[in-house]
Amino acid sequence: MSGTALDPKTAPTFPMAAKTAMGDTQLRKNVRHATDVIQAKRARVVGEMPDWQELREAGKQVRQHTMENLDFYLEEFEANCTRAGGVVHWARDAEEARRIIVELVKASGSEEVIKIKSMTTEEIQLNSALEAAGIHPFETDLAELIIQLGQDRPSHIVVPALHKNRHEIRAIFQREMNLPELGDQPHDLADAARMFLREKFLRVKTGVSGANFLIAETGGVCIVESEGNGRMCLTLPETLIMVAGIDKVIPRYQDLEVLLQLLPRSATGERMNPYTSIWTGVDAADGPRVFHVVLMDNARTEILADEEARQTLNCIRCAACQNACPVYRQTGGHAYGSVYAGPIGAILTPQLQEMHYAQSLPYASSLCGACYEVCPVKINIPEVLIHLRNKVVKQNTAGVAGFFDVEAGAMKAMAMIFRSERRFRAAQRMGRVAESPLVGKDGWIGWLPGLLGGWTQVRDLQEMPKETFRDWWERRGKNGN
Amino acid sequence: MFPETGKAVVRVLERLGHTVEFPAGQTCCGQMHYNTGYQAEAMPLLERFVAQFKGAEAVVVPSSSCVAMMRDHYPKMALALKDRELQGQVNELLPKVFEFSEFLTKGLGLEDVGAYYPHRVTYHASCHGLRNLLLGDGPVRLLKAVRGIDLVELEGVEQCCGFGGTFAVKNADVSGAMLADKTTAVLKTKAEACTACDNSCLMHIQGALHRQKTGVRTVHLAEILAGEEGVQQ
Amino acid sequence: MATELVTDSARAEVLRRIRAAKGGTANAEAARAGWGAVERRYRRESTRSRDVILELLVDRLQDYDARVVRALHIDVRAVAARMLEERKAKRMVVPRGLASEWLPDGVEFVVDEEIPAAELDRVDGVMTGATLAIAETGTVVLQNVAGQGRRAATLVPDYHLCVVRVEDVVETVPEAMGRLQATAELATTFVSGPSATADIEMTRIKGVHGPRFLDIILVG
CATH class of the missing domain: 3.40.50.10420 (NagB/RpiA/CoA transferase-like)
Structure with a gap:
């Protein structure tokens, strides 16, 4: 059913994938339109809040505090959830999480599951594992349904089909739902999804979901959504299986007063999303009779161990950074080769790979800071990007390979020049000599070799000045102004 | 690299009655190394900067990203070096470091520096100035006070031009697309010149404006503020 | 059941990793104090009629x-x-x-x-x-x-x-x-x-x- 999954292990480097993505003018138009709309909506509802910065600060502190006490809060959640009738499982990595979930679905006696949109299940490629075990997953979020039926891949954390416009979505629905007469108005498409999925909601006995927040104090769970498909999956099935990264825990119920203000305004530009569900364990008279929670590490503890990158775990998956990012807005999400695209993906993905893959992602940013500015929990993404770049450089320059690394060689040479006034002066002179064969009659360079060739793809470079400021300053001093 | 900016800074500050010194040993703040992942290579440049400028009454830097580098990273770097004396020197020096427009507006409380610049100009808010230094409308207020200027607002003024240091060569295609958006906006203003507080952005924007043979120039804010009536610009 | 055994050791391992990453085990008292120290300067009471x-x-x-x-x-x-x-x-x-x-x-x-x-x-x-x-x-x-x-x-x-x-x-x-x-x-x-x-x-x-x-x- 599903298309080739986004897998950082096999994805091309960001610059290569970006080049391909940018060749798709329709995709770029769709991404630009959608991110423009959402940014304007966000700006409006954030502007209504006189205490937005105080909320951001509280959000940051709550998340930071959680990570500092993560073991305590996870154990507290486990104890309270268990007491309320839930069953808590632990998974060290994606493979273990998949195995547990597949076994639990089989034990529920169902060969089908209805799914709430969950980036965590995308991260662990759960659908292919379910399919391999003969279990059919039905995605029920409209965007995820579009992705599943179109054999496509998610390109955005909150709106995974953001790269598709209504006409493209209609074509997918016409084909896959056998509705040749389907109109292309958004409400036509929403109605078609309602019809298509209602029967599944009423029939399928097992639901699979992710989670927004796990509440340690009560053992409860909070899920934030728009369409009501989430509520369907959370209340109608007999068995509910939830997978959550260990970073999803929050200390207390009261902390929702911060997070439920920050998340909807940042994510969809709404004062509150249409539906937020909070419940605790199993209620004999309301909802599933069997409730499992799989708490998954999958490299999150690696991130926790890196003090400078730890703030990555504070993310509440609102995607505001994606919408604000000028790089994401040019390329869309697929270029990042991961379900986590955009600025948060650029820091999260390589760390989830323990820095073994996706090393080009920390460089997929001009460090403009727009992501940090909109982040509801104040993750300083540029700072983490720079930190991860340092890790990449250390990896690439370790051992013999580093000796032959052209970039590292150039960087070291330049650093040596900058460390000495004499060498700096000489370099300024030498620069003029070295560039001279490339300088045109008008004093501009239109072509550069090697690593610098990227510059002259669309830009010229002015030749170095005939007289440096330093020379001018000294001449001026001698002449007594 | 950009001698005209340095000269303009000297001219403006001297016109305002300040004495300018240029420590000859200064080189680079280390931003390119640091931001590309070569932290180790940036460390000696921090030490060099401190050695060159300690004791100054105010350090004026006509580049917002260099100032952002110092403010955002120097304290951390000094801590990492575990050199207490250096940490103290950094903490003492940083409050005296100003971006050029910031020195005029926040340091001296000025808006009108007596400049004359009879051209149509649009202002690009460099990311580091906007988001790291929080320059706000300071540069625009300085420009508005310039006599003869025809200042036009740039659409998407807060959008990154796509330079980002080594980003421009490592991700040349994306950078080029961001730059194309920026130059399109600049051309739409019909300005003769695009200005900013950072020559790195301007070098980037100018590179495309020249390639496209638009005839539109880039000029550092200091060079506009240095403009005087009767002097050819 | 086999699964239970596996997740039991997974549980111990994940908690061990967390404690190693932070350099220690968190406790209720520290958590309570830390939580109480979170700055909540946002509006918590109504301001309108x-x-x-x-x-x-x-x-x-x-x-x-x-x-x-x-x-x-x-x-x-x-x-x-x-x-x-x-x-x-x-x-x-x-x-x-x-x-x-x-x-x-x-x-x-x-x-x-x-x-x-x-x-x-x-x-x-x-x-x-x-x-x-x-x-x-x-x-x-x-x-x-x-x-x-x-x-x-x-x-x-x-x-x-x-x-x-x-x-x-x-x-x-x-x-x-x-x-x-x-x-x-x-x-x-x-x-x-x-x-x-x-x-x-x-x-x-x-x-x-x-x-x-x-x-x-x-x-x-």
Whole structure:
């Protein structure tokens, strides 16, 4: 059913994938339109809040505090959830999480599951594992349904089909739902999804979901959504299986007063999303009779161990950074080769790979800071990007390979020049000599070799000045102004 | 690299009655190394900067990203070096470091520096100035006070031009697309010149404006503020 | 079962990794102190007058496509009758414990005694009360208590008529969470307008899987 999954292990480097993505003018138009709309909506509802910065600060502190006490809060959640009738499982990595979930679905006696949109299940490629075990997953979020039926891949954390416009979505629905007469108005498409999925909601006995927040104090769970498909999956099935990264825990119920203000305004530009569900364990008279929670590490503890990158775990998956990012807005999400695209993906993905893959992602940013500015929990993404770049450089320059690394060689040479006034002066002179064969009659360079060739793809470079400021300053001093 | 900016800074500050010194040993703040992942290579440049400028009454830097580098990273770097004396020197020096427009507006409380610049100009808010230094409308207020200027607002003024240091060569295609958006906006203003507080952005924007043979120039804010009536610009 | 053994060692391993990453084991006392030290300088109390808060609620509910009518206690039944007629609702589900004086004549009210979902799918709508409403966000909060009922009943039918008492209206989200704290473990649903999606071109489209029509009677 599903298309080739986004897998950082096999994805091309960001610059290569970006080049391909940018060749798709329709995709770029769709991404630009959608991110423009959402940014304007966000700006409006954030502007209504006189205490937005105080909320951001509280959000940051709550998340930071959680990570500092993560073991305590996870154990507290486990104890309270268990007491309320839930069953808590632990998974060290994606493979273990998949195995547990597949076994639990089989034990529920169902060969089908209805799914709430969950980036965590995308991260662990759960659908292919379910399919391999003969279990059919039905995605029920409209965007995820579009992705599943179109054999496509998610390109955005909150709106995974953001790269598709209504006409493209209609074509997918016409084909896959056998509705040749389907109109292309958004409400036509929403109605078609309602019809298509209602029967599944009423029939399928097992639901699979992710989670927004796990509440340690009560053992409860909070899920934030728009369409009501989430509520369907959370209340109608007999068995509910939830997978959550260990970073999803929050200390207390009261902390929702911060997070439920920050998340909807940042994510969809709404004062509150249409539906937020909070419940605790199993209620004999309301909802599933069997409730499992799989708490998954999958490299999150690696991130926790890196003090400078730890703030990555504070993310509440609102995607505001994606919408604000000028790089994401040019390329869309697929270029990042991961379900986590955009600025948060650029820091999260390589760390989830323990820095073994996706090393080009920390460089997929001009460090403009727009992501940090909109982040509801104040993750300083540029700072983490720079930190991860340092890790990449250390990896690439370790051992013999580093000796032959052209970039590292150039960087070291330049650093040596900058460390000495004499060498700096000489370099300024030498620069003029070295560039001279490339300088045109008008004093501009239109072509550069090697690593610098990227510059002259669309830009010229002015030749170095005939007289440096330093020379001018000294001449001026001698002449007594 | 950009001698005209340095000269303009000297001219403006001297016109305002300040004495300018240029420590000859200064080189680079280390931003390119640091931001590309070569932290180790940036460390000696921090030490060099401190050695060159300690004791100054105010350090004026006509580049917002260099100032952002110092403010955002120097304290951390000094801590990492575990050199207490250096940490103290950094903490003492940083409050005296100003971006050029910031020195005029926040340091001296000025808006009108007596400049004359009879051209149509649009202002690009460099990311580091906007988001790291929080320059706000300071540069625009300085420009508005310039006599003869025809200042036009740039659409998407807060959008990154796509330079980002080594980003421009490592991700040349994306950078080029961001730059194309920026130059399109600049051309739409019909300005003769695009200005900013950072020559790195301007070098980037100018590179495309020249390639496209638009005839539109880039000029550092200091060079506009240095403009005087009767002097050819 | 084999799985249990595996996750048992997984549990120990994940906790061990966390403690190694942070350099120590967290405890209740430290957690309590740290949590208490979080700076909460945002608004936690209402700043507007009652009238303004109620107007704000009406405005915000309407902004997200809910229909709102204000009524006095004695008029709820008549107002409900009119709204049900306009929605052409003849057969409504109601939770146990809903105030009978609110229910108009001429409409069939079926009390939700674990009605199967397929049956809920066939009624014209559901009528409930609410625990509270948040003015600033245009939100109605439902809990699994008398007069509000289980979650499926307010989800599967296509129309929801909800009665909110003015004394249950708060201005901000923090006030709401404060009031809900005592019943934090109950199944709770925040409803802000009818079901909607922004998945197509980021435009809010009303009506996907939850009730496509939401009417509110604000009483008092």
